[in-house]
Amino acid sequence: MPNPTAAILVIGDEVLSGRTREANAYHLAGELTRVGIDLSEIRVVPDDHAVIVDALNALRAAQDHVFTSGGIGPTHDDITADAVAAAFGVGIDVRDDARELLETAMAARGQTVTQEQLRMARIPDGATLITNGISGAPGFSIGNVHVMAGVPSIFVAMLAVVLPTLEAGTPRLAREVRFEVGESRIASPLRELAEEAPQLSIGSYPFRDGDVRGTNVVVRGTDPAMVQAAVARLEALRATEC
Amino acid sequence: MPNPTAAILVIGDEVLSGRTREANAYHLAGELTRVGIDLSEIRVVPDDHAVIVDALNALRAAQDHVFTSGGIGPTHDDITADAVAAAFGVGIDVRDDARELLETAMAARGQTVTQEQLRMARIPDGATLITNGISGAPGFSIGNVHVMAGVPSIFVAMLAVVLPTLEAGTPRLAREVRFEVGESRIASPLRELAEEAPQLSIGSYPFRDGDVRGTNVVVRGTDPAMVQAAVARLEALRATEC
Numbered sequence: 001m002p003n004p005t006a007a008i009l010v011i012g013d014e015v016l017s018g019r020t021r022e023a024n025a026y027h028l029a030g031e032l033t034r035v036g037i038d039l040s041e042i043r044v045v046p047d048d049h050a051v052i053v054d055a056l057n058a059l060r061a062a063q064d065h066v067f068t069s070g071g072i073g074p075t076h077d078d079i080t081a082d083a084v085a086a087a088f089g090v091g092i093d094v095r096d097d098a099r100e101l102l103e104t105a106m107a108a109r110g111q112t113v114t115q116e117q118l119r120m121a122r123i124p125d126g127a128t129l130i131t132n133g134i135s136g137a138p139g140f141s142i143g144n145v146h147v148m149a150g151v152p153s154i155f156v157a158m159l160a161v162v163l164p165t166l167e168a169g170t171p172r173l174a175r176e177v178r179f180e181v182g183e184s185r186i187a188s189p190l191r192e193l194a195e196e197a198p199q200l201s202i203g204s205y206p207f208r209d210g211d212v213r214g215t216n217v218v219v220r221g222t223d224p225a226m227v228q229a230a231v232a233r234l235e236a237l238r239a240t241e242c
Numbered sequence: 243m244p245n246p247t248a249a250i251l252v253i254g255d256e257v258l259s260g261r262t263r264e265a266n267a268y269h270l271a272g273e274l275t276r277v278g279i280d281l282s283e284i285r286v287v288p289d290d291h292a293v294i295v296d297a298l299n300a301l302r303a304a305q306d307h308v309f310t311s312g313g314i315g316p317t318h319d320d321i322t323a324d325a326v327a328a329a330f331g332v333g334i335d336v337r338d339d340a341r342e343l344l345e346t347a348m349a350a351r352g353q354t355v356t357q358e359q360l361r362m363a364r365i366p367d368g369a370t371l372i373t374n375g376i377s378g379a380p381g382f383s384i385g386n387v388h389v390m391a392g393v394p395s396i397f398v399a400m401l402a403v404v405l406p407t408l409e410a411g412t413p414r415l416a417r418e419v420r421f422e423v424g425e426s427r428i429a430s431p432l433r434e435l436a437e438e439a440p441q442l443s444i445g446s447y448p449f450r451d452g453d454v455r456g457t458n459v460v461v462r463g464t465d466p467a468m469v470q471a472a473v474a475r476l477e478a479l480r481a482t483e484c
Contacts, residue, residue, distance in 0.1 A: 013445055016281045017416065018271030019460065020447075022264075025286075029260030039258045042286035044267075047445075074426040075446040076433040087345040094267065116429035151448060183314040187358035191318040203255055203289075205262075206393060218261060 003169030004064040006032055007041040009055055011071040011080050012128040012150060015044050024069040024148075024155045032160060036169030036222070037065065047071060052083035053125075060087070060145055065166060070150030072139065074116045078097035081140075084147055084224070098138050105136020132157040170222040177234040179215045181241050182206065186215060189237050193230060199223065199229055244463070245411030246306040248274055249283040253313040253322050254392060257286050266311040266397045273401060278464070280309065289313060294325035302329070302387055307408060309401075312392030314381065316358045323382075326389055327366035337365040340380050347378020353358045375401040396435030405435075410452050412464040419476040423483050424448065428457060431479050435472060441465065442472055 008028050014020040025042045032039045040063055045051045052071075059066045071080030085092035098121035102113050120137035123129065130139035130146065132154050139158045143182040148158040179186055183206045194202040200221040207214050219230045256262040257362045274406045276282045280306055287293045294313075301308045313322030327334035342361035344355050362379040365371065372381035372388065374396050381390040381400045390400040421428055432460045436444040442463040449456050452479050 012350055013443055013462075014447060014460065016271055016284065017276050017414070017462065018268060018273075018281075019416065021268050022284075026260060026263050029258055031260075033260050035468075039260075040288060042252075042258065042264075042284070043278040044284035046282060047443075073446070073448065075429045076436045077443075077445055095443050116426040119429075172259070174261065183351075184356050187317045194318045201255055201319075204315070205256060206315065218256065219478075220255075220259065 001169075003036050003038045004167060005038050005040045005062075006060040006067065006070060008044065009052070009059055009067045010042070010044040010150075011052055011083075012044060012069075013047045013077070016046055017173050017179070023152045024150070025122070027156060028067060028159065031163060033172055033174075035163060036164075036171040037166065038077070047077050047079060049079055049083050049086070052080065053087045056084060056087040056145065058089055060143065062122045064144060066145045067162075068145065068147045069155055072120065072137065072147060074119045074137075078119070080147060081124065082124050084142060084145060087145075088124060088126075088238060090125040090142075092122050092124045094118055094121045095184070098123050098129060101131060102136040113182040122199055127139050129163055130158045130160065155238070172220050172222055173224060173227045174218055174220045175227055175231045177217045177219070177231060177238060179217060179238055179241060180212050181215065183215045186237065186241060187219070190217065193233060195229045197221075197226060197230060200226060202230070204222070243411075245278050245280045245414070246409060247280050247282045248302075248307040248309065249285065249301040249305045250309045250311060251294070251301055252284070252286040252311045252392075253289060253294055253325075254286060254311075255289045255319070258288055265394045266392065268344050269394070269398060270309060270401065273405060275414055275416075277405060277408075278413040279408065280411070280414070289319050289321060291318060291321055291325050294322065295329045298326060298329040298387065304387065306386060308387045308388070309404075310387065310389045311397055314362065314379065314389060314391055316361045316379075322363070322389060323366065326384060326387060330366060330368075330384055330387075332367040332384075334364050334366045336360055336363045340365050340371060342443050343371070343373065343380050344378040370402045372403055374403065413434070414464055415466060415469045416460055416462045417460045417469055417473045419461070419480060421459060421480055421483060422454050423457065424455045425457045426475060428459070428479065428483060432459065435475060439463075439472060442468060444472070 013024045029039050031074045127140035127142040134154050203218040205216045221227045257264045271281050313320045330373035369384040376396050445460040447458045463469045
C-alpha cells in the first residue's frame with residue numbers, strides 16, 4: 001500500500017516578503033519522513049482570505065493530510081481559522097473548551113483573558129483541539145486539515161501531539177553515497193539503476209567542497225533490502241570511478 | 243498601478259524529504275521586495291513530470307512572473323526543462339548556443355563535453371538563455387517563466403542576470419517597531435490602524451527574548467509618507483504601553 005501523502009500550507013506575508021526564513025516546513029518534512037507519510041507539496045501564500053480558502057480546498061482534496069502554519073494569533077492579520085471554516089463551509093465561534101485553555105494559561109501568569117485574546121478561542125464547528133505545552137492558544141484539526149501555530153516552538157509542540165494520531169506508513173529509508181566526481185561522470189549508471197529499480201528514488205546532488213567537485217547520491221525507498229542492494233551497487237561504482 | 247507579482251516553483255524531492263533546507267525562495271523573496279515585485283506564492287513539488295507541468299501552468303496563468311529552481315542538471319532526475327517544454331506545448335532539443343556555453347566552460351577545465359552533460363544544453367523552442375559565471379550550464383526564460391538552477395550559488399548568479407531585465411514596481415518599504423508587550427495588548431489599536439490605512443500591510447509577530455514576551459510590528463507599503471505616519475502612530479502607542 002502506498003504511504004499516506006501530506007502537504008503544508010504556510011500562511012505568511014512575512015515569509016513572502018523575505019523578512020522571515022520559513023522553518024516549519026523543514027521540520028515537518030523530517031518528521032513525516034520518519035513516520036512514513038510522504039510530504040508532496042509545500043505551499044506558502046499571503047494573509048489573504050480568498051487565497052487561503054482556495055489553496056486549502058485544492059490541497060485537502062489532493063492529499064491525505066494538510067498541515068497549516070501561521071495566522072492563528074490574536075491580531076487582525078490572523079485570519080487562518082476563519083478561512084478554514086469558510087473552506088469547510090462551517091460556522092466559527094468562541095468555544096468553551098478553547099476559552100478554558102486560554103484562561104488556565106493566563107491565570108498561571110496572574111492575568112485574565114482579554115477580548116482580543118478570546119479571538120484565539122474561535123474554533124470552526126466540528127473541529128478537535130490541538131493543545132500545546134507552550135501557549136494556551138490551541139490549534140485544531142478538522143477533516144484532514146491540521147491547523148497549527150506559525151511560531152516554530154509551538155508548531156513543533158503541536159506536531160508532536162498530532163503526529164501520533166495519524167495512520168503511519170512505511171518509513172522511507174535514505175542512504176547517501178558520496179562520489180568525488182561530477183554528476184555527469186556517473187549520470188549513465190545512475191540512470192540505469194533508476195530504471196531497474198523504479199520503486200526506489202535515486203537523487204543526485206552536486207556539491208563543491210574546496211577544490212573537490214563531487215556528487216552526493218541519495219537512495220530512498222521503503223524496502224531495506226532493495227535500498228541496501230542499490231547502495232552496494234553505488235559503492236562498487238565508486239570503487240571504479242574514484 | 244499595482245506591482246508586478248511573482249511565484250517560485252521549487253522542484254525537489256530533497257526538500258520534501260527533509261534532506262535539504264530550501265534556500266532559494268528566501269533569497270528570491272528579498273531580491274523581489276527590493277525591486278518592487280510582489281512574491282505571491284512559494285510552491286515546492288516533487289520530481290514528477292505531471293505535477294511540475296500542472297503547477298507551472300497554474301502559476302504562470304496566475305502571476306506576472308514564475309521562477310523555477312532545481313532539476314536542470316545532467317542526471318535522470320533532472321526533468322524540469324522537459325516539463326517546461328511540455329507546459330508550453332513546444333519542442334525541446336540540444337541547442338547550439340547552449341552547447342557552446344558548456345563547451346567553453348569544460349574547455350577551461352581541460353575537458354570536453356560528454357553525452358550526459360549535453361543534456362544540460364536541451365532548451366525548449368523559443369526560450370532565451372540565462373547565463374551564469376559559475377557553471378557553463380545555462381538556465382532559460384520562456385514566456386513569463388524563468389528556469390534556474392537549484393544549487394544556491396548558481397541560482398543567485400542567474401537571478402542577478404534576470405532581475406534587471408524585468409519591469410520593476412515600486413519598492414515596498416518595511417519598517418519595524420518593537421513592543422515589549424504581548425500581541426493581544428496592542429491588537430485593538432493595530433486593527434484600527436490597519437482599517438484606516440488599507441494600502442499598508444500591518445503585520446504583528448510575537449517574539450520571546452529571555453523573559454520578555456514582545457511583539458514586532460511590521461509596516462509595509464509603497465508610499466514612504468504613509469509608512470512613516472503609521473510608524474509615528476506606533477511609536478506613540480508604544481510610549482503609552484511600555
